Amino acid sequence: MRLSELSRRSGMSTATIKFYLREGLLHPGRRITTTQADYDEEHLRRLQLIRALIQVGGISVADARAVLAAVDDASLDQVSRMGTAVAALPQALPAPAQDDAEAVTADLVAREVQERLGWRVVPENPAHQALVSAVSALLRLGYPCDGEALLPYGELAERLAGHELALIDKFAAPTTQLEAAVALTVLYEPVLLSLRRLAHAEQATRRLREDALPREDAPRASD
Amino acid sequence: MRLSELSRRSGMSTATIKFYLREGLLHPGRRITTTQADYDEEHLRRLQLIRALIQVGGISVADARAVLAAVDDASLDQVSRMGTAVAALPQALPAPAQDDAEAVTADLVAREVQERLGWRVVPENPAHQALVSAVSALLRLGYPCDGEALLPYGELAERLAGHELALIDKFAAPTTQLEAAVALTVLYEPVLLSLRRLAHAEQATRRLREDALPREDAPRASD
Structure with missing residues (x-):
């Protein structure tokens, strides 16, 4: 055409x-x-x-x-x-700016939730870094955020991804x-x-x- | 201080x-x-x-x-x-720009999913308008998107909101x-x-x- x-x-x-x-x-x-x-x-x-x-x-x-x-x-x-x-694809949040105590804790939290879900942890995935940023921000602001708190989000994300990959298969x-x-x-x-x-x-x-x-x-x- | x-x-x-x-x-x-x-x-x-x-x-x-x-x-x-x-709070997407066939269908889809979940439809909620925009975009790009396709997202959103409101209660x-x-x-x-x-x-x-x-x-x- x-x-x-x-x-x-x-x-x-x-x-x-x-x-x-x-x-x-x-x-x-x-x-x-x-x-x-x-x-x-x-x-x-x-x-x-x-x-x-x-x-x-x-x-x-x-x-x-x-x-x-x-x-x-x-x-x-x-x-x-x-x-x-x-x-x-751009992330909602950039990688954590500060390498402070909260960023270190946040990295452990991000790893914990993925490990509990049986996912491979790929620290260089920008989405992993975005998750660490988001958790650091929550911790710095005084909101509780540990692996336990993130687990329901991870489980829902897993169900969503399964649903979406089935769509993409079509x-x-x-x-x-x-x-x-x-x-x-x-x-x-x-x-x-x-x-x-x-x-x-x-x-x-x-x-x-x-x-x-x-x-x-x-x-x-x-x- | x-x-x-x-x-x-x-x-x-x-x-x-x-x-x-x-x-x-x-x-x-x-x-x-x-x-x-x-x-x-x-x-x-x-x-x-x-x-x-x-x-x-x-x-x-x-x-x-x-x-x-x-x-x-x-x-x-x-x-x-x-x-x-x-x-x-700003929305991920602005209200739909065009009032075309897709926007009309998208509004019906957005209402259907909320009604099937037993939620009250509040068309003036900016989140309703953001949902209509997102669905219009999917339809315009030729991706299937009806009430059935959105239902898993709505169910997961409902579980998340319940979890989050329990957090806020604290x-x-x-x-x-x-x-x-x-x-x-x-x-x-x-x-x-x-x-x-x-x-x-x-x-x-x-x-x-x-x-x-x-x-x-x-x-x-x-x-």
Whole structure:
């Protein structure tokens, strides 16, 4: 298809598509004249992934380039490609700035929860460092946070990942699976966070309304 | 305590503390001379919350001011204060920009999952709008996303919220509970997201290594 059709079908302006071509995020089309090129379904799919990363995920062009380079890197096996692509996605939190007592404790806590779940600990995974940062912050602010406190989060994360990998299995080719893994990692983060906030609102409303009723001797449900 | 001690105990510079005083995020201390003021444990706790919001959560000073104003608003009951404070926290995604077919479907999907979980639907909750945005994005990119697909996320969010509200219950006074609710909402988001990515890395590695073994006729585990 021509650039105009690619624009129409992707819902992106030709100027935006040309920008992604110039930035090396979208592979060039097959040149048919000196001024025209031909694009296919793979270009359309790639544009959708770029949109997921940049327009929805709020990821910078440079970070998106690193993620897509990992997806495309045929010199790596699929485990490494998926690992590299997902690791190139920006984290909610940077690695811990200070190497203080809390950061040391946080690293032990992060290792403990993963070991209790039977996961291999990979300290150089940026997500491990993000977890250490988050736990350090909680500890510095005086909120209790040990392996026990994190265990329910780890168990839920494990169930989610199982559910999501089953979804990704439905996509056929290895490259499409890699693309889906990257897109779903980014796109389901806001789904998860917004549902958590809605669940909080629902339960807080329920509990505080119950508290307002005159039955102070009633036993509290606890999780 | 004097400003210097507040600085030492909070680990924040006096310049930073003065900035938060000027911006109205931190209540003024009790004035003891024309140049000196006295601060107490409440100031220390408030500084920790400000740090959670701004330095860890990456929230703007203006957004933090709105969150703290809701926490402090004695004219509201506690349900409204908690709801207003958490709603003032920035969302992962803004409200859907386009009012297209996908946004309409996404709104139905977001309502369906909440109704199936027995939650009250509050369309004006910013988290509801963030959910609609996230689902619209998934639909526009061609990823399947209906009430059924979101149900596991909603169920996990419900369990998390129950666990987290039980944590918050341990904080004594209503204002401290509100502060804890705000801080934990912000601080546990990166915990959750980084654990999800670690679970993905773990399971992807496990599965792809299993795939590399020569047993193509083995049945696939599905969730």
